[in-house]
Amino acid sequence: MRKLASVQTIIKTEPIEGADKIELAFVLGWQCVVNKGQLHAGDKAVYFEIDSFLPVRNEFEFLRSNSYKNTNLMGEGFRLRTLKFRGQVSQGLLLPVTVFSEIPADIEVGTDVTELLGVKKWEIEEAASSGGTIIGQLPMDVPKTDETRVQADPELIQEFAGLEYYISTKMDGSSHSVSVDGDGFHVTGHNYEYKNDGKSGFYELVKRDNIEEKVMEFYKANGYNMLTIQGEFCAPGIQKNRLKLTRSEWYVFTVRIDGKRVGLKKMQEICEALSLNMVPIEEIGTDLPSKYPTVEALLERADGEYPNGGRKEGIVIRPTEPIFSKRISGALSMKVVSNKYLLKNEE
Numbered sequence: 378m379r380k381l382a383s384v385q386t387i388i389k390t391e392p393i394e395g396a397d398k399i400e401l402a403f404v405l406g407w408q409c410v411v412n413k414g415q416l417h418a419g420d421k422a423v424y425f426e427i428d429s430f431l432p433v434r435n436e437f438e439f440l441r442s443n444s445y446k447n448t449n450l451m452g453e454g455f456r457l458r459t460l461k462f463r464g465q466v467s468q469g470l471l472l473p474v475t476v477f478s479e480i481p482a483d484i485e486v487g488t489d490v491t492e493l494l495g496v497k498k499w500e501i502e503e504a505a506s507s508g509g510t511i512i513g514q515l516p517m518d519v520p521k522t523d524e525t526r527v528q529a530d531p532e533l534i535q536e537f538a539g540l541e542y543y544i545s546t547k548m549d550g551s552s553h554s555v556s557v558d559g560d561g562f563h564v565t566g567h568n569y570e571y572k573n574d575g576k577s578g579f580y581e582l583v584k585r586d587n588i589e590e591k592v593m594e595f596y597k598a599n600g601y602n603m604l605t606i607q608g609e610f611c612a613p614g615i616q617k618n619r620l621k622l623t624r625s626e627w628y629v630f631t632v633r634i635d636g637k638r639v640g641l642k643k644m645q646e647i648c649e650a651l652s653l654n655m656v657p658i659e660e661i662g663t664d665l666p667s668k669y670p671t672v673e674a675l676l677e678r679a680d681g682e683y684p685n686g687g688r689k690e691g692i693v694i695r696p697t698e699p700i701f702s703k704r705i706s707g708a709l710s711m712k713v714v715s716n717k718y719l720l721k722n723e724e
Contacts, residue, residue: 379426379498379523379525379529380426380489380491380529381425381426381428381429381491381496381497381498382423382424382425382426382429382489382490382491382493382494382496383423383424383487383488383489383490383491384421384422384423384424384474384480384484384485384486384487384488384490385404385405385421385422385423385424385486385487386404386419386420386421386422386486387402387403387404387416387417387418387419387420387421387422387471388403388404388405388418389402389403389418390402390403390411390416390417390418391403393410393462393463393464393465394463394464395463396413396462396463397413398412398413399411399412399413399462399463400412400413401465402416402422402471404422404424404471405424405528405529405530405531406527406528406529406530406531406672407424407426407468407469407528407529408465408466408467408468409424409467409468409469409470409471410460410462410463410465410467411471415473416471416473420473421473421474421484421486422471422472422473422474423471423472423473423474423476423477423480423490423494424469424470424471425457425469425470425471425472425496426457426469426526426529427457427458427459427468427469427526427719428456428457428458428498428499429456429457429469429470429496429497429498429499430446430451430454430455430456430457430496430497430498430499431444431454431455431456431457431470431494431495431496432454432494432495432496433453433454433455434495436472436476436477437455440455440470441455443460444456444457444458446499450500451497451499451500454497456499457469457470457499458719459716459719459720461720466716466720468528468716468719477490477494479493479494480493498523500567509571509572509574509576509577509578509579509580510571510572510574510576510577511569511570511571511572512569512570512571512572513569513570514568514569514570515565515568515569515570516556516558516560516563516565516570517558517603518556518558518603518605518633518636519554519556519563519565519605519607521567521568522552522567522607522630522631524693524710524711524712525705525710525711525712526711526712526713526714527672527675527694527711527712527713528672530704530705530711531671531672532704533702533704533705533709533711534665534666534669534670534671534672534675535666536700536702536704536709537664537665537666537694537696537709538664538665538666538667539663539664540663540664540665540696540697540700541661541662541663541696541697541698542661542662542663542665542694542695542696542697543641543658543660543661543662543694543695543696543697544658544659544660544661544662544678544692544693544694545630545655545656545657545658545659545692545693545694545695546656546657546659546683546689546692546693547656547679547689547690547691547692547693547712547714548609548611548620548628548630548656548690549609549611549616549619549620549683549687549689549690550609550610550611550612550615550616550620550628551566551567551579551609551610551611551615551616552566552567552607552608552609552610553565553566553567553579553607553608553609553610553627554566554605554606554607554608555583555588555589555592555605555606556603556604556605556606557592557593557596557601557603557604557605558602558603558604559602562589562592562593564577564579564580564583566579578610578612578614578615578625579610579625579627581625582610582612582625582626582627585625586627586652588627588651588653591651591652592604592606592651595647595650595651601634601635602635603633603634603635603636604632604633604634604635605631605632605633606629606631606632606633606647606651606653607629607630607631607632607633608627608628608629608630608631608653608654608656609627609628609630609656610625610626610627611625611626611627611628612624612625612626613625618687619683619687619688619690620683620685620687621683621685621686621687622685626654627653627654628654628655628656628657629644629648629653629654629655629656630655630656630693631644632644632647632648637699638699638708639699640696640697640698640699641658641661641695641697641698642697656693659692661697665694675692675694675713676713676715676716678692678713679691679692679713679714679715680715680716680717680718681715688715688717688718689715689718690714690715690718691712691713691714691715691718692712692713693710693711693712693713694710694711694712694713695708695709695710696709
């Protein structure tokens with residue numbers, strides 16, 4: 378599970394040219410603009426990631442002028458996004474541990490305090506409207522898709538040492554999946570299963586492309602217990618349609634058979650057999666750290682545009698065959714979201 382708020386150590390601070398009251402502080406692979414003198418190298422601080430939604434409480438009131446939101450989906454709170462101060466990118470929020478009375482002074486670095494501080498992940502109304510009528514939680518074999526950003530855990534880069542890896546394009550849309558198990562065929566979004574009642578844009582794509590029939594036939598022919606296909610649903614009206622599509626499309630990024638993620642080659646074979654689009658594969662290589670040893674190198678690699686000219690969201694990096702990672706308690710994988718994309722498109 379993603380640590381939206383965690384206790385971390387300040388790596389260093391740096392002045393900002395021409396700024397008297399603010400400076401840069403670095404934590405993990407991120408940089409944040411903070412009040413000058415508030416934090417020092419070696420200090421413990423609470424780091425709140427981009428896309429965190431903070432509750433209304435006195436400690437966050439200074440965010441009200443540029444971060445306050447009140448929506449039907451999320452309620453009241455403060456949404457963290459990438460900002461720019463005096464020409465410097467600020468990615469998230471850093472506050473001293475001492476600001477929060479519920480956090481003990483001797484708390485260990487790395488401790489997840491998301492739930493303790495009432496932090497949620499920001500969800501936009503557009504993503505909710507692409508689903509339809511909710512009929513239940515996610516089925517057992519459909520995990521939530523929320524890749525770890527490399528800035529949040531730079532040491533993930535070294536886990537790719539010596540491994541064959543692939544880099545895919547991060548398509549800018551809404552996560553949707555289809556799955557089959559003993560209870561039948563399921564259509565899901567990021568959080569819920571949806572009903573086939575004409576109100577789901579993704580369900581309409583499933584029907585348009587005969588996906589249910591093809592997946593059910595494939596599932597039965599191979600004698601699987603469970604089959605899950607996850608992808609990014611992109612369409613006019615979703616995430617501002619940065620791919621500039623004229624009709625809805627679905628780009629597969631994960632296939633699971635009987636509870637286990639398959640490798641790249643098997644996923645390509647299944648997508649070809651079912652006539653499904655895959656996310657574009659940009660690169661296949663060996664020993665990622667030797668080519669992209671730092672967060673900065675990967676951020677540069679993540680920049681670019683989609684074929685029709687919209688700013689690319691970023692990239693996703695995985696081994697060509699799944700490898701378990703203790704750091705993220707699951708299959709090794711990470712995403713790199715372009716800073717240029719964040720600055721241009723986050724609102």
